[in-house]
Amino acid sequence: MTTTPLTAAQAGLVLCETCDLLSRPASVAEPGYCPRCGAELVWRRHNAIQYTWALVIAAAICYIPANVLPVLSTTALGSTDADTIMGGVIFLYTSGSWPLALIVLIASVMVPLGKLVALTYLLITVQRRSITSNHERTQLYRMVEFIGRWSMLDVFVDTFTVALVQLQPLMSVEPGPGVVFFAAVVVLTMIAAESFDPRLIWDADAGKES
Amino acid sequence: METIACSECDLLQHLPELPPGGKARCSRCGYMVATRTADPIDRPLALTLTSLIVLIIANTASLMRLSAVGRHASTTIVGGAYDMWVQGQELTAVIVAFCAVIAPAGYLLFMLTVLLAVRRPPAPQWVGEMMRWAESMQPWSMMEVMLLGILVALIKIAELATVSAGIGMYAVGALVLLFPAIMISFDSDEIWQRVEWADKGAGPTP
Numbered sequence: 001m002t003t004t005p006l007t008a009a010q011a012g013l014v015l016c017e018t019c020d021l022l023s024r025p026a027s028v029a030e031p032g033y034c035p036r037c038g039a040e041l042v043w044r045r046h047n048a049i050q051y052t053w054a055l056v057i058a059a060a061i062c063y064i065p066a067n068v069l070p071v072l073s074t075t076a077l078g079s080t081d082a083d084t085i086m087g088g089v090i091f092l093y094t095s096g097s098w099p100l101a102l103i104v105l106i107a108s109v110m111v112p113l114g115k116l117v118a119l120t121y122l123l124i125t126v127q128r129r130s131i132t133s134n135h136e137r138t139q140l141y142r143m144v145e146f147i148g149r150w151s152m153l154d155v156f157v158d159t160f161t162v163a164l165v166q167l168q169p170l171m172s173v174e175p176g177p178g179v180v181f182f183a184a185v186v187v188l189t190m191i192a193a194e195s196f197d198p199r200l201i202w203d204a205d206a207g208k209e210s
Numbered sequence: 211m212e213t214i215a216c217s218e219c220d221l222l223q224h225l226p227e228l229p230p231g232g233k234a235r236c237s238r239c240g241y242m243v244a245t246r247t248a249d250p251i252d253r254p255l256a257l258t259l260t261s262l263i264v265l266i267i268a269n270t271a272s273l274m275r276l277s278a279v280g281r282h283a284s285t286t287i288v289g290g291a292y293d294m295w296v297q298g299q300e301l302t303a304v305i306v307a308f309c310a311v312i313a314p315a316g317y318l319l320f321m322l323t324v325l326l327a328v329r330r331p332p333a334p335q336w337v338g339e340m341m342r343w344a345e346s347m348q349p350w351s352m353m354e355v356m357l358l359g360i361l362v363a364l365i366k367i368a369e370l371a372t373v374s375a376g377i378g379m380y381a382v383g384a385l386v387l388l389f390p391a392i393m394i395s396f397d398s399d400e401i402w403q404r405v406e407w408a409d410k411g412a413g414p415t416p
Contacts, residue, residue, distance in 0.1 A: 006222050008215035013222070015215040018342055019402045022215050022222075037338040038408030092362075095369050100362055138218065138239045149352050152309060156352075156359025157366070159306050163285040163293040164276050164367060171278075171370065175299045183305045190349065202219040202239070 007202070014041045048197040049123060055192035056119045062184045063112060069178030071158050076171040084178060085109065085154060107153040108182070115151075115189045118144050122196065129204035141198045148193055151186040155179060216241050250397040255325040257395060261388040262318050268381035269311060274364055278371035286378060287311060287356075313350035314385070320344035321392065324401060331404035338405045341398065348393070354386045 008015050014025050018039035025031035031041035045051075070082035083091065085108050092101035118140050125137060158179050165173040212225045216236035223237055230248040235241065247253070272284040285293070287310050295303035320343045327337045360379060367373050 007220040008222050009220055011222055013215065015217055015220065017217065018345075019338065019405075020214070020217060020399065021402070022213060033408065035409035036402065036407050037342075037405070038335065039342070088366075092366065095366075097365055100365055103358070104362060134219075135239065138241075149349065149355055152352055152355050153359050153362070155302065155306060156310070156356045157362045159290040159294055159302070160273070160285065160360050160363040161366060162297060163290040164274060164283055164363065164373070165370070166283055166293070167276075167278055167281050167371075170281070175294055175297050175302065179294075179299055180302045183302050187305060194349070198218045198239075199220040202221070 007199075009043050009203075014043060016041060017045075044199060044203075045195060045197040048195055048200060049127060051195040052119060052192050053123055055188050055195065056116060056123070059112075059185050059188035059192065060116055062181045062188065063116065066112075066178055066181035066185050067109075069181065070176035071154065071178040071182065072161060072173055073176050074165075074171070074173050082176060085182065088154070088157070104154060104157070107150045111147055111151045112185050112189065115144050115148060115193070119189070119192055119196065122201070126200045126204070131205045134201055134205060137201050138198060141193070141196065141201070144189075145193050148186070148190045151189075152183070155183045155186070214243060216243050244399065245397060247395050247397045247400075249395070250400040251325060251329060254321065254392050254396040257388060257392045258318055258321045258325060261385060261392065262322065264381050264384050264388060265315060265318060268378050268385060271378035271381060272376035273360060273378040273382070274373055274375050276367060276371050276373050284376065287382075309350055309352040310356050313347045314353060314389070317344055317347040317351050317389075320347065321396075328401055328404040332406040333404050335406055335408060338402070338408075341401055341405075345398070351389065353382060353389055357382050357386050 008022060012024060012028070013022050014031050015022050016034040016037060016039055019034060019037040021034055021036045023035055023041070025041055031043065033039065034041055067085055070084050071088065073080055073082040089101050089105045089109070092098075092104060122137060122141060158175055162173050162175050165171060211227070213222060214225045215222050216239060218241040219236060219239040221236060221238045223243075225234055225244055228234060228244060228246040230246050232246045233242060234244040236243050269287050272286055273290075275282060275284040277283075288307070291303045291307040291310065294306060320340045324337055324340050324344060327333045327340070357379075360382070364373050364375070
């Protein structure tokens with residue numbers, strides 16, 4: 001594959017984000033609409049940095065109640081136990097299934113936190129117009145996009161535990177107030193990753209060359 | 211040779227003619243800029259139809275059964291979301307229902323419409339709109355995450371009572387394999403080439 005060290009934007013061309021058609025827009029200020037699929041053309045996603053920041057901050061705020069508040073409360077023979085996310089991990093560990101404990105620990109604790117850190121790092125480096133480790137940052141972005149959905153694991157675990165363990169009056173499990181915050185963290189970080197524009201990582205580089 | 215831009219780093223590059231099954235990566239950032247599949251319409255269509263049938267089974271058959279001291283309980287996917295709603299977690303219920311039922315079903319239905327409509331090109335403009343909807347549903351369809359979630363829940367509950375997997379669970383397992391199969395056999399570029407242009411004056415290839 002031959003390479004011209006030029007981006008589409010530098011050549012005055014814009015790539016449609018919906019159908020991948022490369023076209024020459026009518027004007028630079030207002031690229032208008034894709035001639036093939038009719039989607040709005042943008043040089044870079046609108047306010048990508050602002051939107052991503054807003055969503056990352058919102059997710060970071062939700063991350064606190066998600067971990068502090070209980071996600072499940074179990075009532076058995078009259079006594080009630082409330083479990084947080086970490087409590088669930090510890091329960092799995094002490095009951096002997098450490099591989100599962102590890103999966104839940106990674107999916108529910110490390111991945112959401114890692115996503116927040118990674119997105120913050122990407123935002124700061126893009127805003128500081130960093131030109132180093134572009135490849136690594138692109139890889140990081142892909143990882144955030146790929147792994148994001150797996151944090152929903154705990155929400156599904158809680159949902160099906162609640163749905164199944166309904167043996168009143170012997171034992172019942174109810175969802176705690178932490179679940180909704182946890183689900184919010186996952187949804188917000190997924191939208192944050194979608195609103196970020198990975199082309200911004202490479203733009204600082206192009207700006208320097210030209 | 212076709213000039214394309216990488217959708218992840220915006221680099222302009224020439225894309226050589228790819229053989230069926232060929233893939234091309236961006237020469238700068240390594241993003242998969244093009245894939246040509248051997249049978250881009252009929253194979254994903256067959257897989258989509260199969261998935262729709264399996265999805266119906268997954269949503270109607272029971273996922274798992276629990277028995278303890280002579281009492282029994284069972285649940286389905288929708289039943290799980292419904293219980294969350296009843297227990298006062300309405301927003302969580304909506305998110306679960308969306309990721310486990312609405313997004314997968316929406317993805318399959320939009321894909322089915324698109325794949326049927328493009329069999330006789332040029333397909334009308336609304337097919338492109340459907341395609342956009344299918345693509346926006348895709349990241350929210352979380353069958354594989356749900357399957358792992360159900361398995362973890364089963365093992366947790368197994369400490370307290372006897373649990374067994376139902377037919378619904380096997381159906382979910384089949385969907386976990388079918389969804390990536392659709393995505394691999396599908397080539398969105400092939401679809402776009404069969405859809406009528408929005409701007410009728412502009413011909414293909416600028």
